[in-house]
Amino acid sequence: MAMEYDDAAADRLEAVYLGPDVVAQREDTLRRIAVMRGEHVLDIGSGPGFLAAAIAEQTGPDGEVIGVDVSQQMVDRANQRRECDWLRYRCADATALPLEDSHFDVAVSTQVAEYVPDIVSFLSEFHRVLKPGGRGLILATDWGGVCWHSENPDRMKKVLAAFAPHCADSELPRTLNKRLRQAGLVVEDVSYFPIVNVDRYEGCYSEMIVPFITAYVQGQGSVDEDDLRAWGEEQAALDARGEHFFATGRFSFAVRKPDRANKAFRL
Ligand SMILES: C[S@@+](CC[C@H](N)C(=O)[O-])C[C@H]1O[C@@H](n2cnc3c(N)ncnc32)[C@H](O)[C@@H]1O
Numbered sequence: 001m002a003m004e005y006d007d008a009a010a011d012r013l014e015a016v017y018l019g020p021d022v023v024a025q026r027e028d029t030l031r032r033i034a035v036m037r038g039e040h041v042l043d044i045g046s047g048p049g050f051l052a053a054a055i056a057e058q059t060g061p062d063g064e065v066i067g068v069d070v071s072q073q074m075v076d077r078a079n080q081r082r083e084c085d086w087l088r089y090r091c092a093d094a095t096a097l098p099l100e101d102s103h104f105d106v107a108v109s110t111q112v113a114e115y116v117p118d119i120v121s122f123l124s125e126f127h128r129v130l131k132p133g134g135r136g137l138i139l140a141t142d143w144g145g146v147c148w149h150s151e152n153p154d155r156m157k158k159v160l161a162a163f164a165p166h167c168a169d170s171e172l173p174r175t176l177n178k179r180l181r182q183a184g185l186v187v188e189d190v191s192y193f194p195i196v197n198v199d200r201y202e203g204c205y206s207e208m209i210v211p212f213i214t215a216y217v218q219g220q221g222s223v224d225e226d227d228l229r230a231w232g233e234e235q236a237a238l239d240a241r242g243e244h245f246f247a248t249g250r251f252s253f254a255v256r257k258p259d260r261a262n263k264a265f266r267l
Pocket of ligand 1: 017044045046047048049050051068069070071074092093094095109110111112115116
């Protein structure tokens with residue numbers, strides 16, 4: 001799937017990623033990968049660069065952080081807010097990384113794998129660039145698991161079904177454990193980070209993704225314009241009555257590349 005962002009789409013993405021729900025999710029990711037000073041870290045699909053910048057604070061100047069993203073627009077935006085020279089961004093496809101083998105202590109990729117059609121090459125590259133014994137984290141959403149109240153559930157189903165193809169695999173987490181093992185990675189932990197919005201305050205995730213979904217579904221043509229508008233307006237109306245309910249979550253797969261000693265042992 002081609003990922004090109006015009007300014008409006010890039011602004012929408014950044015706004016969602018600066019909202020409190022995604023900030024809390026990013027803090028959870030940082031805690032899980034527990035980067036140490038001096039480590040070499042790769043962020044695959046680094047987008048606006050918020051995670052990579054936070055990781056660079058943890059590695060300090062003795063370390064190195066590389067963010068790669070297939071969108072030049074995202075790389076340019078991330079570069080504009082870059083504050084240290086041990087953090088660098090490159091425009092590259094996650095399925096063919098222009099990076100050497102076995103270089104990184106840590107590889108991380110949040111909300112990217114589900115957008116990559118060739119997940120086998122994505123995971124193979126993820127494995128290749130990690131040092132033996134290196135650790136990684138892949139975080140993905142299962143869009144089939146969204147729980148979103150509407151008094152018109154058929155319309156809600158129709159809108160979410162029309163939105164599903166915005167990902168290459170909108171239910172990737174269900175098969176990711178097996179795919180990671182097939183790529184030669186050891187899955188050490190799988191966790192779930194919930195996002196639950198019961199009131200629709202400004203900046204909450206359920207409010208921020210309505211324009212995203214609307215923009216994508218409009219282009220699909222499978223939901224009538226009036227239905228789509230009514231779908232968005234209903235959420236404000238439900239909230240005014242104290243009846244808003246939205247829940248989703250991110251699955252994080254913590255992995256390790258077996259070190260040489262383990263490999264020899266298995267042979
Ligand atoms: C939903 S955003 C996530 C951004 C960032 N990882 C975060 O969590 O803040 C997905 C990002 O993945 C990038 N992306 C999608 N497919 C990619 C690919 N094949 N290779 C590299 N980056 C990719 C997009 O350009 C976009 O910046």
